[in-house]
Amino acid sequence: MSFEAPLLEVSGVTLRYKTPQHLVTATYRVSFQVYPGDRFILLGPSGCGKSTLQKAVGGYMTPTEGEIRLKGQVIRAPGPDRMMVFQEFDQLLPWKTVRQNVAFALEASRRLSGKEADDRAMHYIEKVNLTKFADSYPHMLSGGMKQRVAIARGMAMEPDILLMDEPFAALDALTRRKMQDELLMLWEDTRFTVLFVTHSIAEAIKIGNRILLLTPHPGRVKAELNSVSDPLEATVLERRIQQMLFSDELKETADA
Amino acid sequence: MSFEAPLLEVSGVTLRYKTPQHLVTATYRVSFQVYPGDRFILLGPSGCGKSTLQKAVGGYMTPTEGEIRLKGQVIRAPGPDRMMVFQEFDQLLPWKTVRQNVAFALEASRRLSGKEADDRAMHYIEKVNLTKFADSYPHMLSGGMKQRVAIARGMAMEPDILLMDEPFAALDALTRRKMQDELLMLWEDTRFTVLFVTHSIAEAIKIGNRILLLTPHPGRVKAELNSVSDPLEATVLERRIQQMLFSDELKETADA
Amino acid sequence: VSTVRIAKQFGISYLPLTVMEEEKLFEKHAKEEGLDIKVEWLRFTGGSGMNEALLSGNLDLAAGGVGPMLTIWGKTQKNIKVKGVAALNAMPLFLVTVNPAVSSLKDFTSGDKIALPTVKTSIQAITLQMAAEKEFGPGQQNKLDPLTVSMGHPDAQLAMMGGRSEITAHFGSSPFQELELKDRRAKKVLDSYDVLGGPHTFNLVWASTKFVDENPKVMKAFVAALEDSVQRIKSDPAAAAALWIKAENSKMAVADAEQIIRAPENDWTTTPKKMMSYLDYMNRAGYVAGKAKDWRDLFFNLIPNASGS
Amino acid sequence: MRELINAMALQQPAMRPEIVVPDSSSPTMTVVEKPLSKLELLYNVSMFRKALILIALAVIWEIYGRILNNDLLFPTFSATVSAFLQSVIDGVLPARAWASIRILLVGYAIGVLLAGILTAIAMASRIGTDFLETMTSMFNPLPAIALLPLALIWFGLGNGSLVFVLVHSVTWAIALNTHSGFLSVSKTLKMVGRNYGLAGPRFIWDILIPAAFPSILTGLKIGWAFAWRTLIAAELVFGVSSGSGGLGWFIFENKNMLDIPNVFAGLLTVILIGLVVENLIFQTIERRTIQRWGMQT
């Protein structure tokens, strides 16, 4: 398995935002490989370019430097093979109900249609515990409910690679644990690849099998670690990651 | 101190959304009192009406039943005495830079003006670690950065009561800890009252002195607990809250 | 009043007013009456706007075709009593066509379109109806109406001569009709003088009774000035032509303008002609409610010695 | 640092007993609402409020008309209404109105289509955007008369030219609104659409149009109003064969004959059609779309 070709290859990618007044470098020469079946975590402080990296993989941004290859092909445009769950709450189509939102994603990307799409949609809506709200419009949902619909949509698409940007951030502890378990169970079923942004170290260890640590703004690779499943090892790893991430902080404090 | 009159009195409040097709009850006969200097936490599963309750306290919704009193007066309209930090990422004015956003809040509510407002703004922007981005417009910020600006704005207003709706949800572990500490330090300085929504039990215990637990949709009061500061006690309390919140879940599983 | 507001429209038929304006004849004659007035000259593009201006009290003297004048006369007999002051001219109107197959009204088919200023109400439309009544017999006056199309003179001329539209005929006025007839393709199908049986007034000046009653001296001066300018035109057509070209900033050749002014059928006179014929027809056709026994009923008593009709 | 905060945390405000609510087993939740008075309920109906406004306007018109007492310029409301009823009974006004509406609908439909195409081109590429911007800023200010020569060459007299002029008056306003609406669609929604693999017309139809619907609807309303204005004015410029002709011609004819109550009856018809279209069509669309979707509040 380890000799397989990487599914996603990010090599020396620098991402920049050009605005009339500013030039913001979001990530600087970031490289990593995601292999098929990986649950790959991007972990790093706020503003370090995690979302930007995901958007580049999603095909929304062209790197200033370096390149991103999916199955050997340079990524040029977005597509339903890389389904995204965005960080923003306004990622649902406001003119569609919850079930239509999920079903439409399937139809628009020509995965399923009609009854089948609807059935699949309802299946995943049930998984995120929103059956009661299947016919509500997004503006009638709470923040966490909106994110759950987006998660259901992302999962329902059963894509080659699922890009999730802090999908569970708005969820309470219980719901969050349920969603995490759902994700892992689904992964167990279909062995899709997932590129997952989170800011919770515990979540990273639980969800991921490989964790990429990024430095603060602009994001550079600090380390790429394997995750562990044993609770004791997990505590050790958590502390290790904490130290790696917070070392800058500690240094700063020492300087001050 | 315990004989003081409550600052905020929520008594038997039912909150409902009326849409042409639906009638959604968000909370049902919720009562609680917040005393001056309280760090009052609302804790509950996604969609249980935490944000709705905050909006009612903020003055944006009128209860269908019951009433909400601030300093003995029924709340009728929003105002700068109850500064809100919303859950949504689009709460910054897009046409103002980070520093203008914070300064404008001070000016619009006639707290401070001119240089003073700007100084106070920069002070709090530094606290949330965004000095480098003080002159950026909101659309150039990451999700977590936007939320930090909103936090800075809320704190800079130094209101009688600060209403914060999952303010730290989008923040990474390190930044989050920093923000929590900032909030507590600020509280130490000015002893304002804060009504804080969170979905993290640990955060609730760390931040709050009083924790309100709500049932799932529609939200009713399940318990109102005191927080603790001793790490050991905290673990016990955490487990207790977990049990109270997850009991429904466990029952459901048992039923199935 | 200290300021008299007077309006005219476009076309060489308003020449007497142009001369009056350029030579400041009105002011001159007013001074002779012992009045020091200011004259404000306004321009309108049609009789309807002018009538509204008159009714709203923003205009004292209006100048236009027979049609609008008779209409407003008929409508105001019960209130402000608008009447004619004096005529400006008697000029024929030609129906010109570029369709070689047409030589009389009978030859028009549904493939032809006749452009005129406004269907049904303009003097050209009325004249066409009168001609149709003559040509096809009583009760047939509306026979050609379906072919008529409302269009401003320049647009109509451009459309017809441009040869790109279904407009094959234009019932216009001077100088458009003369310009059109210069083209080899164009020919005259109808002459309004033939329809009316002689020269008829084309343009005239009208005002409200109130204004005339309150300003007898001004009106006297105006009529005198008008007579004066008519005399000048008659005595020196070349000068009048040059003056008109200059005042209007026209690209027309002075000789062409002079030719129109000199043309025998174009009579520069303050005497109204064939007003009653028009009124009779319009009354019969239901366009104007009021009746008059004599042309003097239509006019103020300012040109008492004229032998109008 | 941690210790400091923990130390601080001891200085808690007002310690008070904990509350634990037993599992309430009341499945029926009764909510006691304050009832509204009849007047309030009536006032809540937008039709009622609008009727009030209309009545007030009519009364003002009537009074002002009587004060002016100038029937040839500005008739009273009652005179207008009686002329209106007369013409309606005659069948003249309905026929004229229908003639106008028919042309209007054709021109409007083509204008909307054209605006759609122009905006689609504008969304497809940068030069498309420049093209739309340039065309709009050039042609939108041109009055209908400017188009007369081209209209005559291309469509001749009659309805073809009228439709052409209508299209001119409708297209730019709708295109401007639609384009600006498209540009204002949230980046996230656009990314979602692309993510589904939508592109070209499907992207526009499935994502941009619903997302920009408030702007588009405003464009449609403005286009509709300007189509009326233009049609009525254009019937004069473009000439009408006698016997046919729409509302514009009805107004103009009566104006020429100084039959002012009839002129106002014609205008009243325009007003009434405007009210009907706004309240029956546009409001319904609004209620079913942007209001249901929570896009406007």
Place this chain on the structure above:
Amino acid sequence: MRELINAMALQQPAMRPEIVVPDSSSPTMTVVEKPLSKLELLYNVSMFRKALILIALAVIWEIYGRILNNDLLFPTFSATVSAFLQSVIDGVLPARAWASIRILLVGYAIGVLLAGILTAIAMASRIGTDFLETMTSMFNPLPAIALLPLALIWFGLGNGSLVFVLVHSVTWAIALNTHSGFLSVSKTLKMVGRNYGLAGPRFIWDILIPAAFPSILTGLKIGWAFAWRTLIAAELVFGVSSGSGGLGWFIFENKNMLDIPNVFAGLLTVILIGLVVENLIFQTIERRTIQRWGMQT
């Protein structure tokens, strides 16, 4: 359940060595960018692209004009330009254009103000909204000639009436766009504004107007274009005192004298003013506001 997942987690894909990057101490980050070719750079300038479009349009005009070969109906571009230059050198065209622009600006300013007031009223209460909706749906479709009698009574002949008609053509479109823009402002932003204690005019000025700026700007553009259209048409209806008169009158006069190249020179002036206003004024405003604020992309 927990155990199940933990068991699953053992079946990990591709185990591979960990990577730890040492603290890179390179403070200067050099980025190697692919340079763009000269042509690409030039093409990136919107002015350049627009110039291309304009040249293309001019060429099409010239060619079509020559093919038609009908100077009476549709002169060539070159004939129009030479007539234009002639009239500019004369000083006639600038004077006329200036006369029009002056009135236009007055009417536009009043229209914008009025639209602002109407929208403010509409935002203040429900009956205000109904009032705006009713007024707009009633009056927006009315052509300028409908206002003639009232204009004459209230303002007499001349500029007052022209301004009145202009206001009518500007107000409704801007009010509609502004109002719909206000309604579409995100709920959260409105709540933020209220939270600051803003209300009434300050709320509108500080929150609603900037938040709805894309819509408002579209309204201003449409209003501007329709002001031109209306002005040119209205100058004919209202007549003119001798010697004065604006562009509309210039066009009409020349048409009367069958000086068609001059007519088109007048129209060309309108087009040029449209281009200048769009590219110098509106585009600049757009760049400084909604584009800088990231409200449109």
